[in-house]
Amino acid sequence: MNNLNNSRASKTQNMTLMALVAALYAAVTMMVAPIGFGPVQLRLSEGLNHLAAWNKRYILALSLGVLIANLVSPMGWIDWVFGTFDTVCMTALTYYLARKVASPLKKILISMVSVLTVGMAILAAEFTFAFAINATGSFAPDHAGSIWANWLSYYVMLVPGEFASLLLGGVVIYALSKFVNLAK
Incomplete structure (x- = not known):
């Protein structure tokens, strides 16, 4: 009977943490909504991506948070689908x-590299696709002729804001990891 209660408590704790992180991600994104969307963005909630380095539950939590936040994206369904897919990846x-x-510091560095390479590459592809199909809310790049040039333009525009968000989030998550076991 005691194992059953522990199992329920563990599932409840997991679901609570996932809901909390998803809600926090969505709330912080919507709080800075005008600058949290588009090819030049400062989405401070992206600093929470570091949590995935500690526990796989945060993959779903962050993806759900992105989906909720992107419901108000000017790019609509494209951001719902590709933005969420990007976060899962x-x-x-x-x-x-x-x-x-x-090492918490190494975990954060791994997270930063993963997000700044794979994450921003997929997001730049999302913007390139949205512009190519003239999607509502898409933003015109500087190089309207070449898909590669468009993708590169978007990638270069996305990385600085993402880096700043990850750096700030890294400091917070690192400090938190000293007091809270993020793996549990």
């Missing part, structure tokens, strides 16, 4: 690469 990669790493 980059947080899953982060979890996979960092799952056996003990």
Whole structure:
């Protein structure tokens, strides 16, 4: 009977943490909504992506948070689908690469590299696709002729804001990891 109660408590704790992170991600994104969308963005909630380095539950939590936040995106369904897919990919990669790493600093560095490479590459592809089909809310790049040039333009526009968000989030998550076992 005691194992059953522990199992229920563990499931309840997991679901609560997932809901909390998803809600926090969505709330912070919507709080800065005008600058949280588009090819030049400062989405401070992206700093929460580091959590995936500690526990795989945050892959789903962050993806759900992105989906909720993107419901108000000017790009509509494209951001719902591709933005969520992007988060699943980059947080899953982060979890996979960092799952056996003990150092919080190394986990955060792995997360930063994963998000800034794979995550921003997929997001730049999303903007390139949206512009190519003239989607509502898409933003015209500087190089309207070449798909590669468009993708590169979007990638270069996305990285600085993402880096700033990850840096700030990294400091917060690192400090939190000193007081809270993020893996549990």
